Amino acid sequence: MKILITGCNGQLGLEMRNVLERIVPGNTIYTDVELLDLTDFKAVDLFVAKHEFTHIVNCAAYTNVEKAEEEKALCTQINVEAVKNLANAASKTGTKIVHVSTDYVFDGNANRPYCESDKVNPISQYGTSKRLGETALIALAPESIIVRTAWLYSPHGHNFVKTMLSLAKKNIPLSVVTDQVGTPTYALDLAEAIAKIVTARQWVPGIYHFTNSGVASWFDFAKAVFRLSGNGAVSVSPIPAADYPTVAKRPYYSVLDTRRIRATYAVETPYWEDSLAHCLNRIVDIK
Ligand SMILES: NC(=O)C1=CN([C@@H]2O[C@H](COP(=O)(O)OP(=O)(O)OC[C@H]3O[C@@H](n4cnc5c(N)ncnc54)[C@H](OP(=O)(O)O)[C@@H]3O)[C@@H](O)[C@H]2O)C=CC1
Numbered sequence: 001m002k003i004l005i006t007g008c009n010g011q012l013g014l015e016m017r018n019v020l021e022r023i024v025p026g027n028t029i030y031t032d033v034e035l036l037d038l039t040d041f042k043a044v045d046l047f048v049a050k051h052e053f054t055h056i057v058n059c060a061a062y063t064n065v066e067k068a069e070e071e072k073a074l075c076t077q078i079n080v081e082a083v084k085n086l087a088n089a090a091s092k093t094g095t096k097i098v099h100v101s102t103d104y105v106f107d108g109n110a111n112r113p114y115c116e117s118d119k120v121n122p123i124s125q126y127g128t129s130k131r132l133g134e135t136a137l138i139a140l141a142p143e144s145i146i147v148r149t150a151w152l153y154s155p156h157g158h159n160f161v162k163t164m165l166s167l168a169k170k171n172i173p174l175s176v177v178t179d180q181v182g183t184p185t186y187a188l189d190l191a192e193a194i195a196k197i198v199t200a201r202q203w204v205p206g207i208y209h210f211t212n213s214g215v216a217s218w219f220d221f222a223k224a225v226f227r228l229s230g231n232g233a234v235s236v237s238p239i240p241a242a243d244y245p246t247v248a249k250r251p252y253y254s255v256l257d258t259r260r261i262r263a264t265y266a267v268e269t270p271y272w273e274d275s276l277a278h279c280l281n282r283i284v285d286i287k
């Protein structure tokens with residue numbers, strides 16, 4: 001087994017390293033944009049040909065939802081063209097790909113958790129680019145596995161938990177939206193799930209949904225961050241999304257149904273608040 005982790009300094013990339021070095025130490029090469037720019041067709045082709053990986057886990061992406069609306073070309077380069085480059089290179093070497101996608105491929109008008117077969121209809125540039133990445137990958141490397149996740153956080157990088165913790169330090173009253181509902185997901189739990197797929201005896205191509213268990217609004221998520229980090233006194237008001245103007249539209253409801261991945265790969269989907277508590281314990285200086 002020889003694995004490539006791309007985007008190794010992102011939230012998921014860093015957790016993939018934690019998990020893989022515990023369960024299959026020394027089997028993995030980790031690349032960031034400096035070592036391997038995925039938008040460079042030739043570089044990707046040469047790198048993958050040289051190493052003959054058994055698996056690639058693509059943790060690289062353009063993830064700034066707001067800026068994506070203005071940086072459409074860059075977002076497409078990373079979320080679509082780079083995925084094509086990986087798919088082309090991997091299909092020559094018979095390398096299996098695990099690619100990561102998002103709940104933002106859905107429009108959020110459902111009233112029950114989204115299954116893998118449900119109709120997609122992205123409402124943002126980021127969501128559109130992630131969907132185009134999915135379809136390009138399926139066309140070029142149909143044996144791939146796509147794991148859609150949502151509301152990712154970790155001790156590293158940019159995420160809602162760290163945004164809330166830094167706002168808490170400013171001692172100003174906060175307002176957070178209550179009418180966008182999903183499932184906060186700990187990047188470490190996702191990394192465990194992906195590692196299980198990569199090391200499993202069976203490889204079942206297709207799309208899988210992975211999130212933690214349970215349901216929350218961003219407001220619920222913020223309240224839990226403050227309660228579990230000893231910042232329970234921070235004042236947070238619930239507001240409708242209409243009162244929090246943003247450039248990009250976000251789905252009102254994007255809970256994902258995770259039965260398929262649990263049934264196929266026996267992965268754990270811990271309750272979101274339990275995982276949040278675990279993550280907060282790893283973040284020093286939370287008060
Ligand atoms: N964050 C979230 O809430 C969610 C994320 N996802 C998906 O999960 C996956 C992992 O997300 P997450 O870990 O949060 O992402 P991050 O933004 O934390 O990390 C992505 C990494 O990709 C790197 N990268 C960007 N461009 C290139 C390039 N051309 N070549 C190589 N590397 C590049 C970035 O480097 P640099 O920082 O230097 O640009 C960054 O380190 C992504 O596919 C994302 O779409 C799905 C649902 C929710």
Ligand SMILES: Cc1cn([C@H]2C[C@H](O)[C@@H](COP(=O)(O)OP(=O)(O)O[C@H]3O[C@@H](C)C(=O)[C@@H](O)[C@H]3O)O2)c(=O)[nH]c1=O
Pocket residue numbers: 063064065066102103104149150151152159160163174175176177180218241244246250
């Ligand atoms: C900072 C802040 C945000 N919000 C709102 C804005 C928005 O509706 C919601 C979440 O804001 P964020 O910008 O942190 O989240 P966003 O960047 O939209 O998060 C998404 O990222 C991409 C990469 C994904 O794939 C998605 O699954 C999802 O995690 O919270 C408030 O209501 N109050 C606040 O003080």
Ligand SMILES: [Mg+2]
Pocket residue numbers: 063064065066
């Ligand atoms: Mg964001």
